[in-house]
Amino acid sequence: MPFGIGRERKHEDELPPGGGEDMTWPEREQEGGAESPPPVEGGAGDAEGPSGNAGEGQRPTGDGEQPTSEQPTADDEAAPEAAEEEERSRVAVVSEPERGAGDEEEWKWHTGLKRPTGVPDAIEFIDVHKSFGRNRILRGLNMGLPEGKISMILGPSGTGKSVCIKHMVGLLYPDEGDVLVHGESVPNLADDELFEMRKKFGVLFQDGALFGSMNLYDNVAFPLRQHTDKSEEEVAEIVNRRLREVGLADSGDKMPNELSGGMRKRAGFARALVLDPDIVLFDEPDSGLDPVRTALLCELIKEVHEENGGCYVVITHDIMSARRVAEHIAVLWKGRIVESGPADELFNSDNPFVRQFLSGEATGPLGME
Amino acid sequence: MMGRLALPRDWLASTGDLAKFCARVLRDVYGARVFRFFGEALRQAGILILSSTLVIWGLVFIIGLQCGIEGAYFNRSVGAPAYAGVFSAWCDLRELVPYGFGYMMAAKVGTGFVAELGSMRISDEIDALEVMGIDSMTFLCATRLLAAWMVLPFLYIAAVGAGFFASYLAVVQQIGEVSSGGFFLIFWMFQNPPDLLYSVIKGMVMATAIVLVGCYYGYNAGGGPVGVGTATAKSMVLNIVLVHLIGMLGTQVFWGANPRAPIGG
Numbered sequence: 001m002p003f004g005i006g007r008e009r010k011h012e013d014e015l016p017p018g019g020g021e022d023m024t025w026p027e028r029e030q031e032g033g034a035e036s037p038p039p040v041e042g043g044a045g046d047a048e049g050p051s052g053n054a055g056e057g058q059r060p061t062g063d064g065e066q067p068t069s070e071q072p073t074a075d076d077e078a079a080p081e082a083a084e085e086e087e088r089s090r091v092a093v094v095s096e097p098e099r100g101a102g103d104e105e106e107w108k109w110h111t112g113l114k115r116p117t118g119v120p121d122a123i124e125f126i127d128v129h130k131s132f133g134r135n136r137i138l139r140g141l142n143m144g145l146p147e148g149k150i151s152m153i154l155g156p157s158g159t160g161k162s163v164c165i166k167h168m169v170g171l172l173y174p175d176e177g178d179v180l181v182h183g184e185s186v187p188n189l190a191d192d193e194l195f196e197m198r199k200k201f202g203v204l205f206q207d208g209a210l211f212g213s214m215n216l217y218d219n220v221a222f223p224l225r226q227h228t229d230k231s232e233e234e235v236a237e238i239v240n241r242r243l244r245e246v247g248l249a250d251s252g253d254k255m256p257n258e259l260s261g262g263m264r265k266r267a268g269f270a271r272a273l274v275l276d277p278d279i280v281l282f283d284e285p286d287s288g289l290d291p292v293r294t295a296l297l298c299e300l301i302k303e304v305h306e307e308n309g310g311c312y313v314v315i316t317h318d319i320m321s322a323r324r325v326a327e328h329i330a331v332l333w334k335g336r337i338v339e340s341g342p343a344d345e346l347f348n349s350d351n352p353f354v355r356q357f358l359s360g361e362a363t364g365p366l367g368m369e
Numbered sequence: 370m371m372g373r374l375a376l377p378r379d380w381l382a383s384t385g386d387l388a389k390f391c392a393r394v395l396r397d398v399y400g401a402r403v404f405r406f407f408g409e410a411l412r413q414a415g416i417l418i419l420s421s422t423l424v425i426w427g428l429v430f431i432i433g434l435q436c437g438i439e440g441a442y443f444n445r446s447v448g449a450p451a452y453a454g455v456f457s458a459w460c461d462l463r464e465l466v467p468y469g470f471g472y473m474m475a476a477k478v479g480t481g482f483v484a485e486l487g488s489m490r491i492s493d494e495i496d497a498l499e500v501m502g503i504d505s506m507t508f509l510c511a512t513r514l515l516a517a518w519m520v521l522p523f524l525y526i527a528a529v530g531a532g533f534f535a536s537y538l539a540v541v542q543q544i545g546e547v548s549s550g551g552f553f554l555i556f557w558m559f560q561n562p563p564d565l566l567y568s569v570i571k572g573m574v575m576a577t578a579i580v581l582v583g584c585y586y587g588y589n590a591g592g593g594p595v596g597v598g599t600a601t602a603k604s605m606v607l608n609i610v611l612v613h614l615i616g617m618l619g620t621q622v623f624w625g626a627n628p629r630a631p632i633g634g
Contacts, residue, residue: 197502
């Protein structure tokens, strides 16, 4: 059943023993917030190579598995202080899984490099696999999306970006692996806990997903009416403020089918923000918009983020949007992260795939296949 | 061998899915979870009243006319025109009003639910509800079932009245071979209050099945607009089969052992 009924809960006993998963969210937040982790020395340089993974702790991959040459080994025990320091400075628990020699060619560009961001991750994907029939979409995805920043998940079409969003909010569940939101395992939440957790989220769907039976005002007011005890006056004040922010103050009485695509997206944005969510997800906010409106929407996202803060995650394959908005970028391809880190560092990455994708060049590792 | 078994296995799986869905929606209503969204249930009740009442009454009225005409001509042909009321009492109350009600419910309400919920599904509206922390099945399906249960018994009883009135018009006013008093004497002799109750139960079981089937196919629609169209067609087929199945079983259960016909003492 693809739509959230008949949820499977088969991962309770299979959670990978994450290196930092014993650390609760507030603890991690406190640590990350209290002091910014020192930059990893030679982070990018160290990570160059097929499986470099600088700046983060390695998650044990299971009994019997041999650590890769880049993973901490017995040598680390000789330097407990350094290890301790690394543990303290580590803000994310995810790492790229081991790769077999046979995968060398396919994962040639997937260094899995996660450049340190200095803040804890609000959302973490841990070795997530997801298939639809024979179609393997996520193939061991390890990704962290930092708190308080605008993150972009970039990647070619059909590479699993929207599937990521659905995993974050529990609309889809991983076949293997785990998804943590503020340290809570989404696939292992009971229904009521899941509905409660979802109140942390605001989601802007591709076409806004406004309710066709309600006008714009009622659409934006809907979450407030359902989840709060606010009076109609208070609801009106909040809704009108949000509609003003997105430039739709005069369109409250219009039905969704009377709005243009851009207006629907902006209205969806207003609805996503109305409960002041900690995390806002945007599923291709630029799709179907002209360049000017895309630029305006990007500006709007930045402005609102500056005002409200929180973790914003934007799914797109539009590089211009990424340049305008992104503070953190994760490049996804073939269901795994190629590289992730602060936007300016990613735009200067030496990885040929990342370079090709972020510059939009025709020549490079990515072809039409 | 496996190929031959694939189809029945699919049917079995679909039936299981449908049963699970129905159990979940019924649990939401009986467990009172649906009352978190009572406002939405009232809105759905309002929509049901405004959009479906007249069309159901209209169909049942025409069926009542047909029943009266058929009964009057048949009884004239056997030399007992005064007994035309028997047809009106039995045909209307026990069979044709439930069927007419079921047909129109399936065509108007059931397919409406599939189309509405299906288009909400493909435009991500249901996902949007879910990510707002709202249980979409309770909000969309359980509220519709509760609304149907709040509205339809009254709508059904009024439809029975419309059918009776139409039969009276056909037999007494149009064909006119029996007086008003003679018609009603026989008419009331061949029915009693339990018959009305059984008829309402028959109609409500049909309505419940239609609402659940409509919600199931709409809620689980996929594959874009074509998928919604296919789901609508499938729901209509299943609903028509269920209407007849429930009609047949209802007649057997309620009047099979004791037809309650005051004939021969």
